[in-house]
Every structure is written in C-alpha cells, then in structure tokens.
Amino acid sequence: MTYDFAILGGGAAGLSLALELVKSQLGNKSILIVEKDAKDSNDRTWCFWADQPTPYDGIARKVWPRLRFQSEGFDRTWELSPLRYQMLRGLDFYNYARSELEKHAVTFVRGLADLEDGQDNASLHVGGELFAAQWAFDSRIRPSDVLPDPRRYNYLKQHFRGWEIETTQPVFDPQTVTLFDLRTPQRGGVTFFYILPFSPTNALVEYTLFSPQVLPDGEYEAALRGYLTTNFGLNDYRILETEQGVIPMTDHPFPRRLGRRILAIGTRGGRVKPSTGYAFARIQRDSRRIVDSLIRHGQPFAIPPDPLRFRFYDGVVLDVFAKQPELGCSILASIFARNPAARVLKFLDDRSSLWEDLQILRAPPAGPFLRALGRKIKGKGFLTRRRAEREEVP
Numbered sequence: 001m002t003y004d005f006a007i008l009g010g011g012a013a014g015l016s017l018a019l020e021l022v023k024s025q026l027g028n029k030s031i032l033i034v035e036k037d038a039k040d041s042n043d044r045t046w047c048f049w050a051d052q053p054t055p056y057d058g059i060a061r062k063v064w065p066r067l068r069f070q071s072e073g074f075d076r077t078w079e080l081s082p083l084r085y086q087m088l089r090g091l092d093f094y095n096y097a098r099s100e101l102e103k104h105a106v107t108f109v110r111g112l113a114d115l116e117d118g119q120d121n122a123s124l125h126v127g128g129e130l131f132a133a134q135w136a137f138d139s140r141i142r143p144s145d146v147l148p149d150p151r152r153y154n155y156l157k158q159h160f161r162g163w164e165i166e167t168t169q170p171v172f173d174p175q176t177v178t179l180f181d182l183r184t185p186q187r188g189g190v191t192f193f194y195i196l197p198f199s200p201t202n203a204l205v206e207y208t209l210f211s212p213q214v215l216p217d218g219e220y221e222a223a224l225r226g227y228l229t230t231n232f233g234l235n236d237y238r239i240l241e242t243e244q245g246v247i248p249m250t251d252h253p254f255p256r257r258l259g260r261r262i263l264a265i266g267t268r269g270g271r272v273k274p275s276t277g278y279a280f281a282r283i284q285r286d287s288r289r290i291v292d293s294l295i296r297h298g299q300p301f302a303i304p305p306d307p308l309r310f311r312f313y314d315g316v317v318l319d320v321f322a323k324q325p326e327l328g329c330s331i332l333a334s335i336f337a338r339n340p341a342a343r344v345l346k347f348l349d350d351r352s353s354l355w356e357d358l359q360i361l362r363a364p365p366a367g368p369f370l371r372a373l374g375r376k377i378k379g380k381g382f383l384t385r386r387r388a389e390r391e392e393v394p
C-alpha cells in the first residue's frame with residue numbers, strides 16, 4: 001500500500017502527469033491514482049493550439065487550420081499555420097490515458113480521497129483504506145482553497161453552455177473555428193459565441209460569458225436559439241449533446257506546495273490562465289516540468305514560476321474585464337484587427353517575444369489599461385502574488 005507517487009484526481013492534470021511519468025525514466029515507479037468518478041462519460045472537451053506534434057494528435061476529434069473573429073463591423077479569418085487549433089473529447093482522453101497507464105505499474109482506486117502530509121510520506125485515506133506515497137499530487141478543488149481578497153485580486157467566471165447540433169442545411173465551414181463572435185448583447189462581461197464546426201452540418205456552438213455570476217440555464221438556451229436563427233437562419237436542427245461549464249478566472253495566487261510531500265496540480269495549482277480560462281496546454285507543460293524536477297532534483301517542487309510579465313498582463317487584462325466590462329468587446333476587436341491571429345494565440349500561450357507583446361498591447365486604447373495598472377499597484381496585487389506563490393509549508 002506504499003507507492004512512489006499518488007495522484008489525487010484522475011482528470012486532465014492527474015492523468016497528464018501520470019502519462020508524463022510513465023514515459024520518462026521514472027516509468028518503473030509505482031503510481032496510485034484516486035478518482036471519485038467513473039470518468040466514463042464525455043464530461044467536457046478541451047481545445048488548445050500547438051505548432052508541434054502532441055501525444056494526443058491520434059485522438060483529436062478535430063483539427064482546424066483557420067480561425068475567425070467576428071464583432072459588429074469587423075469580421076476576419078486567418079490561416080493559423082504553423083499553429084493548428086484542435087479539440088479532444090474528455091472521454092477519448094480518459095480512455096486513452098487508462099489504456100496507456102495500464103501497461104505500467106499504475107493502480108487506479110475509485111473513491112473520495114483525503115490527504116495528510118507527513119515527514120517522509122503523504123497518507124491517503126480512501127473509503128476506510130490507508131495508502132502512503134513518497135510524493136502526492138493534488139488536483140482536488142475545494143472552495144476553501146481560495147479565500148477571496150477582492151481588494152487585491154479579481155474573480156470572474158468563464159461560464160458557458162453549448163449545443164452540438166446537426167442541421168439539415170450546410171451552414172458551417174469545417175476548416176474554420178470561430179474563437180469569438182461578439183455580435184450579441186454584452187451582459188455585464190465579455191459575451192460571445194464560440195463555434196467548433198465538425199462538418200458543414202455539424203458543430204458545437206457555445207454561448208460564453210466572462211462575468212461574476214452564472215445565468216439560469218434557460219438564458220443560455222434562449223441566447224443559443226436566437227443566435228442560430230439570426231445568424232444562420234436555423235430553426236430546424238437536432239441537439240446531439242450539451243456541454244456546460246464554469247472555469248475560474250482569477251489572478252488570486254494558488255500556492256503550489258501544499259506540504260512537505262504534496263504539490264498542487266491543475267486548476268488547484270493555478271494552471272488556468274486567468275485572462276482566458278485555457279488550461280489544457282499549460283497542464284501539459286506543467287506535467288513535463290514536474291517530471292523534470294523529480295529527475296533532476298529528486299523532488300517535484302523545482303518548477304519555474306509562470307513568467308512574471310505574462311502574469312502582469314493577465315492581472316491587468318482581468319482587471320479591465322472585471323471593472324470596465326463594457327470595454328471588453330472593443331479591446332478584443334482592436335487586438336484582432338491589428339494583429340494576425342497566430343500572434344495573439346502565441347501571446348495567450350505566454351510564448352510571444354517582447355516585441356510581439358508590444359504589437360498586441362498597443363492595439364487597444366491605453367487609458368483603461370493604465371487605470372487598471374494603477375488599481376493593481378494600489379491594491380498591491382502584483383507584489384503579494386509572487387510571495388504567496390512561493391509560500392512554503394515548513
């Protein structure tokens with residue numbers, strides 16, 4: 001009942017880390033994965049962009065070479081090459097991970113895990129059973145992990161409901177993903193439609209908001225119905241699947257080290273990008289860094305923090321979205337009007353050069369950003385964040 005590594009939560013972060021571990025020189029170590037759910041349904045889809053092959057290319061549901069941005073008076077489509085935008089179904093990822101991990105010394109336990117730190121081991125209690133592990137990686141999310149401090153940080157939600165629909169007429173371009181269609185009333189936060197087309201008659205269409213509060217289900221559905229009728233002339237379609245979700249968008253610090261033997265991963269470890277809600281590609285990078293730290297240092301904590309300048313941009317952009325939500329739409333439109341989409345995606349992936357950052361940041365009017373910067377400095381959000389992220393439990 002003693003393992004080298006224990007992973008709490010078999011979702012995106014837990015399974016990605018386990019997959020990185022088994023294909024590294026630590027592949028002969030024993031791994032325990034504790035997950036409370038069966039993970040036998042498609043509970044979400046993940047989209048991300050890449051310019052290199054990824055381990056998941058073989059299970060991608062769809063890859064798009066083009067990206068479109070639409071707002072009132074502005075509509076443009078770009079070739080993304082060398083990038084490509086791709087989608088993974090959660091269920092395909094869970095099945096793939098399980099079949100790969102079962103080839104190694106990986107034990108899956110179904111149940112609710114409790115975790116306790118120790119000097120030499122972390123202890124896990126699962127349904128009356130006790131396990132120990134040299135290192136534990138925790139992706140369980142608990143509301144008590146974040147005690148809001150609104151003076152310093154912003155707390156928005158990215159909330160959405162989408163329908164995968166089948167239409168009788170061909171209306172979608174299956175080569176082009178629509179990242180933003182902002183032609184909809186802005187409801188106290190950036191409000192848009194996101195379209196992932198699989199064929200001319202089949203697409204996932206999501207109504208998405210970056211705002212403090214979720215809406216009643218009926219309001220997302222009314223917006224979806226209205227959008228499909230107004231913009232595609234669609235009244236006759238079949239809803240094949242529904243996707244709904246809430247992703248935290250916050251610059252609140254998430255300490256990585258939770259104990260002598262415990263590292264936070266995934267959303268719990270602050271891997272969701274505060275200004276966009278994207279996390280999947282960041283989780284992949286983080287998993288590689290954790291394995292690298294284990295190999296080089298014999299412990300998982302020597303992972304580089306996110307680059308300071310991107311955390312700074314995230315904090316300011318989030319502050320504008322939170323405090324001046326009426327500007328969100330025009331800021332996004334001005335960024336996409338003056339920059340190729342591939343440059344914007346590189347920036348959102350924390351991989352742009354300083355010159356590219358300047359091209360992006362000079363596109364919208366400077367006033368709201370300077371005011372947001374002033375608020376952040378006054379609230380000391382940037383100063384405390386770095387310290388809190390480095391916080392170590394003795």
Ligand SMILES: Cc1cc2nc3c(=O)[nH]c(=O)nc-3n(C[C@H](O)[C@H](O)[C@H](O)COP(=O)(O)OP(=O)(O)OC[C@H]3O[C@@H](n4cnc5c(N)ncnc54)[C@H](O)[C@@H]3O)c2cc1C
Pocket residue numbers: 008009010011012013014034035036037043044045046047048111112113114139140141243244245246247265266267268272277278279280281283
């Ligand atoms: C609907 C939806 C769509 C998203 N789409 C995208 C996208 O397109 N692109 C992108 O980059 N990001 C996306 N995200 C954001 C992010 O990538 C996901 O939330 C991602 O799943 C986060 O990974 P995680 O491992 O932290 O959490 P999860 O994948 O949620 O995994 C956590 C796991 O822990 C388990 N668990 C919780 N408590 C316990 C316990 N006590 N004991 C045992 N197990 C426990 C849960 O059952 C869960 O399986 C999306 C999020 C949602 C909700």
